[in-house]
Each structure stands twice: as structure tokens, then as C-alpha cells.
Amino acid sequence: MEKSLIDRRFEDIEENLKVIRENIAQAALDSGRTASDIHLMAVTKTVEPIFINHAIELGIDLIGENKVQELESKREHLHLEHCDVHLIGHLQTNKVKKIVGRVSMIQSVDSIHLAREIAKQSAARSVTTDILLEVNIGHEESKSGFLPEQLVDSLAEISSLDAVQVQGLMAIPPICDSETQARKFFSDMHQLFVDISAKKLDNINMNILSMGMSGDYRAAILEGANLVRIGSALFGARKY
Ligand SMILES: *Cc1c(COP(=O)(O)O)cnc(C)c1O
Numbered sequence: 001m002e003k004s005l006i007d008r009r010f011e012d013i014e015e016n017l018k019v020i021r022e023n024i025a026q027a028a029l030d031s032g033r034t035a036s037d038i039h040l041m042a043v044t045k046t047v048e049p050i051f052i053n054h055a056i057e058l059g060i061d062l063i064g065e066n067k068v069q070e071l072e073s074k075r076e077h078l079h080l081e082h083c084d085v086h087l088i089g090h091l092q093t094n095k096v097k098k099i100v101g102r103v104s105m106i107q108s109v110d111s112i113h114l115a116r117e118i119a120k121q122s123a124a125r126s127v128t129t130d131i132l133l134e135v136n137i138g139h140e141e142s143k144s145g146f147l148p149e150q151l152v153d154s155l156a157e158i159s160s161l162d163a164v165q166v167q168g169l170m171a172i173p174p175i176c177d178s179e180t181q182a183r184k185f186f187s188d189m190h191q192l193f194v195d196i197s198a199k200k201l202d203n204i205n206m207n208i209l210s211m212g213m214s215g216d217y218r219a220a221i222l223e224g225a226n227l228v229r230i231g232s233a234l235f236g237a238r239k240y
Pocket of ligand 1: 043045066088089172213214215229230231232233
């Protein structure tokens with residue numbers, strides 16, 4: 001890529017990040033919190049390392065990748081000394097071995113079967129893996145994840161797994177026509193988060209409520225998200 005194009009994209013990222021931070025701060029205030037209560041993740045799928053590193057230079061301290069292989073092919077080019085990596089995409093059981101110990105959290109745990117495999121591979125490496133449980137909050141057939149009404153029973157089972165530590169919940173709500181509709185899904189998620197917290201289950205922490213993407217992170221924060229995952233609003237539209 002030409003130098004001038006790279007510079008222009010650097011500037012775009014800088015400007016986008018400024019706007020995102022302002023929006024996060026405002027939504028945090030509007031929900032009775034402050035900007036520091038909300039963790040911004042930069043979602044880096046399809047983004048070249050040079051631009052990811054620029055975001056890291058601008059203060060991004062958490063990135064999310066969807067695919068094990070894409071992450072591993074980029075990793076050696078990334079400046080991760082002060083930046084954590086989470087896996088946020090669907091994880092096949094046969095890839096668990098490749099990711100355990102390589103990210104600080106797996107946000108996309110969508111079945112007990114997967115949680116068991118992560119526990120097994122973590123134990124084999126003598127590590128504990130932090131996970132979020134992905135909730136299919138819109139009951140969408142096309143999506144994986146725990147159904148809200150199954151969550152408590154599933155948590156009971158997952159809490160018995162020694163080498164995984166549940167840190168909270170993650171969701172991608174259905175595509176909505178209106179902000180009102182989106183906020184209902186986010187508020188349902190927040191209610192689940194609060195209800196599970198109140199149960200004080202052994203070995204289950206409800207520290208992180210990961211929801212909100214480029215199009216709806218303000219709505220998600222207003223309803224209680226404390227981690228938002230933002231890709232295109234930061235890096236520009238993805239080219240596949
Ligand atoms: C791609 C992706 C995002 C970011 O989406 P944008 O709309 O580009 O912000 C967030 N979460 C998950 C799980 C994703 O796959």
C-alpha cells in the first residue's frame with residue numbers, strides 16, 4: 001500500500017477512535033457510570049497488522065479476533081506487550097487445542113460441550129482459561145449460543161469444570177429495525193447478568209457483560225454493557 005494511503009487510514013482510525021471514545025463517555029454518563037467503566041475492544045478481523053498496531057499506539061489495550069488461524073497468522077506482526085487478545089468468533093472443538101493459552105479470554109463459548117473441551121485442554125497445559133458464555137438472546141435459529149432459559153442449568157454444569165473460569169456473558173442480538181427493539185434485547189441480557197450475579201454460584205463471576213458493536217454500542221451501554229466490541233466504526237468497512 002502507498003504511504004499516503006496508509007497515512008490517510010491512520011488519520012481515519014485516529015478520528016474514528018476519538019468519536020467512539022466520546023460516544024462511549026456520553027453513554028456511560030447517561031447510564032450513571034463513567035467512561036472508565038466501559039472497556040473498548042477493537043475487533044480486528046480482516047484488518048492488517050499495521051493498522052491494528054496503530055490503534056494499539058493510540059491506546060487500544062484489547063483486540064478481538066474471530067478466527068484462530070487468522071489470529072495466529074497475524075500474531076508475530078502485532079505489538080501485544082500492552083494489549084490483550086480475546087477470541088470472539090465461533091470456535092470448533094477441534095481448534096480448542098490451538099487457542100488455549102494463546103488468548104486471555106474466549107468470549108464465544110456457546111455450548112457445554114465446548115466449555116468441557118476448553119477445560120480439558122486447559123488442564124493439560126496447567127492453565128485456567130477465562131471464558132464468557134455466549135447467549136442467543138433473540139432465540140435465532142441461525143445463531144449458536146445458550147438460550148436464556150437454559151443458562152442457569154448450564155452454568156451449574158460449567159461451574160464444576162476446574163480449568164475454566166466464567167467471567168460473564170456475551171451476546172450478538174438480532175439485527176433490529178429500531179433502537180427501541182435493540183435496547184429490549186440488551187436490557188434482557190442485563191437482567192440475566194444481574195439475576196445470575198445474585199445467585200452467587202460457585203466458580204462463576206459476572207464481571208463482564210460484552211455486548212454492542214459499531215451500529216449499536218451506545219444502546220448497549222445505556223442498557224448496562226461494560227465491554228463493547230467495535231470493528232468497522234474504528235477501522236472502516238471490512239473488505240473480504
Ligand atoms: C465482527 C464482530 C464485531 C464487530 O462488528 P462491527 O459491526 O464491525 O463493529 C463484534 N463482535 C463480533 C462477535 C464480531 O464477529
